[in-house]
Amino acid sequence: MRFSIKHATLGSERIGTLTGFVKSPGTVIETPTAALFTQGGSVLHLTAEVLAKVFSTPQLLWVPVSNSLQLEPGMKAQGEGVAKFTGLPEHLTCVSAHNMSEVTPSGHFELDKVPLWTKNGKKMVNADRYMDLMEVYKPEIILAIADGRTALNEGYKRIMKSLDRSCNMLDTCVYRYKASKQLRHSGLIGVVVATGMPKKLNESIEHVLKYKDDLTGVALAGVTDATDESDKLALEKIESIFKTVSDKLPKDLLRVIEGCWNPAVIVAAIEQGWDLFDGSYPTKLSNAGHALALNFDTNRQSAEPCLLDLNDARYTEDFTPVLEGCECLTCKKHTRAYVRHLLNTREMLSSVLLSIHNLHHFDQLFVHARQHIAANTFQIYKAHITKQYETYKLPQTTNGLTDLKESDIKMNGTANIKKRLSVSDDEITSPVVNGSVY
Structure with a gap:
């Protein structure tokens, strides 16, 4: 090697x-x-x-x-x-x-x-x-x-x-x-x-x-x-x-x-x-029910926080993708409301979908970093990412888990709180809830 x-x-x-x-x-x-x-x-x-x-x-x-x-x-x-x-x-x-x-x-x-x-x-x-x-x-x-x-x-x-x-x-x-x-x-x-x-x-x-x-x-x-x-x-x-x-x-x-x-x-x-x-960072997020949502476009400021706590009830009727424009399997086929439903019902599929998204999006952090290094614009990219993260604050109430801070998200996440049901691989691409495809 x-x-x-x-x-x-x-x-x-x-x-x-x-x-x-x-x-x-x-x-x-x-x-x-x-x-x-x-x-x-x-x-x-x-x-x-x-x-x-x-x-x-x-x-x-x-x-x-x-x-x-x-x-x-x-x-x-x-x-x-x-x-x-x-x-x-x-x-x-x-x-x-x-x-x-x-x-x-x-x-x-x-x-x-x-x-x-x-x-x-x-x-x-x-x-x-x-x-x-x-x-x-x-x-x-x-x-x-x-x-x-x-x-x-x-x-x-x-x-x-x-x-x-x-x-x-x-x-x-x-x-x-x-x-x-x-x-x-x-x-x-x-x-x-x-x-x-x-x-x-x-x-x-x-x-x-x-x-x-x-x-x-x-x-x-x-x-x-x-x-x-x-x-x-x-x-x-x-x-x-x-x-x-x-x-x-x-x-x-x-x-x-x-x-x-x-x-x-x-x-x-x-x-x-x-x-x-x-x-290990995307694993930590997925275990806690969080989605990484960084904006990689240095010419645009996003109104969204760079981390989404999908345990939060605010996403119950949010039928937009986990992250608009993301090309991962989760964002192409599923919505924030569906992932929030899975978290709320303790379904293991929630961790699967969040892992797919977080791993893909975390990889994109490095893909864009390499592009900016090649273009000699990495300082702009670094400032853009740092500003998003430093201004981020987690919601204070998350589906019964109050005052959750990022430091509370361990590698085992909420595994001791949530006992999720088993799921087949087929459900990743074709979930149905109450007769509706999310």
């Missing part, structure tokens, strides 16, 4: 390509982009058949070990990797240790081991065990295991241990990666930690860059631990971290950011030259 820069501007933003995938030689993934976030190796709420209707070309799947470790026995028996085992053989995979978008218990560390909070409880994993797993997963991109689940306000002792543990783990990961025949076609990504302390951050970057000839790229962790406090960080603070780290990295390395970041943070990261994101 190779990363190359296709177009660079006078600033730091750039367009790149990921190519040279052994199982899919003709596939080209343009960056900046986001992977499709998975749970248990599958894109949440979508079957393989529905996913093929949303994306007609091979996509990059983001697979955290913490939510897919239960698949190991089956993958070992099959011997063809996580993509083939989960029924998505044409897609490419990027495997990380953690799901950085969910809150986990603090502490529980051991020497050179980090805890993975799986569906079967806590599993202590060291670098050797992690690289054993990579030989089973057989991903195209590997994020080295690191102790990166820290917030910017972590204490000195915690940051020191995070740095030491991550450096030792990277040493082992690189050694195992170079010695492995199974991983010779995969790309290894080093992980930078300790972002809350400039001196320790520099040490982390220097240690990662010791292996720059062996690495395909560098990932940034240690900015958020997914708690509410991390979600409320000032955009200027986050942007300064992106710039600080980016300025110290070689331009030919792929730059990856973990975490569930909103569009304003994403365009700020793109401006500083970051290429790949984990794609």
Whole structure:
């Protein structure tokens, strides 16, 4: 797997390509982009058949070990990797240790081991065990295991241990990666930690860059631990971290950011030259009954908010598409009223339709970003997206869920509140309610 820069501007933003995938030689993934976030190796709420209707070309799947470790026995028996085992053989995979978008218990560390909070409880994993797993997963991109689940306000002792543990783990990961025949076609990504302390951050970057000839790229962790406090960080603070780290990295390395970041943070990261994101944000929205509704036309201001809370009763008789002009399957065939009805009746189809829309629309955020970078107008695009998001406020009442803020939308969304009924794939394209097609 190779990363190359296709177009660079006078600033730091750039367009790149990921190519040279052994199982899919003709596939080209343009960056900046986001992977499709998975749970248990599958894109949440979508079957393989529905996913093929949303994306007609091979996509990059983001697979955290913490939510897919239960698949190991089956993958070992099959011997063809996580993509083939989960029924998505044409897609490419990027495997990380953690799901950085969910809150986990603090502490529980051991020497050179980090805890993975799986569906079967806590599993202590060291670098050797992690690289054993990579030989089973057989991903195209590997994020080295690191102790990166820290917030910017972590204490000195915690940051020191995070740095030491991550450096030792990277040493082992690189050694195992170079010695492995199974991983010779995969790309290894080093992980930078300790972002809350400039001196320790520099040490982390220097240690990662010791292996720059062996690495395909560098990932940034240690900015958020997914708690509410991390979600409320000032955009200027986050942007300064992106710039600080980016300025110290070689331009030919792929730059990856973990975490569930909103569009304003994403365009700020793109401006500083970051290429790949984990794609958990649209999943978070879909789980909570929200639809992404960004206006990408920089010459037009939209009266609509950039996020629609379709739980809200105001959409009960709104028979317009979820987003006017959107080309996704949901917007072509269904209305806000129908999706609101599905949410109100706890139908699982609501999550399916919202996932189709949010994944498509989130992908369009990056498509338009690449177009503006190529046209040297990215600064205008960034300001346009940032203004929409910063002026957005969620409705205060949502179908019985009062005072809901964006920080309340977790990766499990309202799953503990809503128990939705099962749905067949056919209903996605032909729903009928009370004799009427919506």
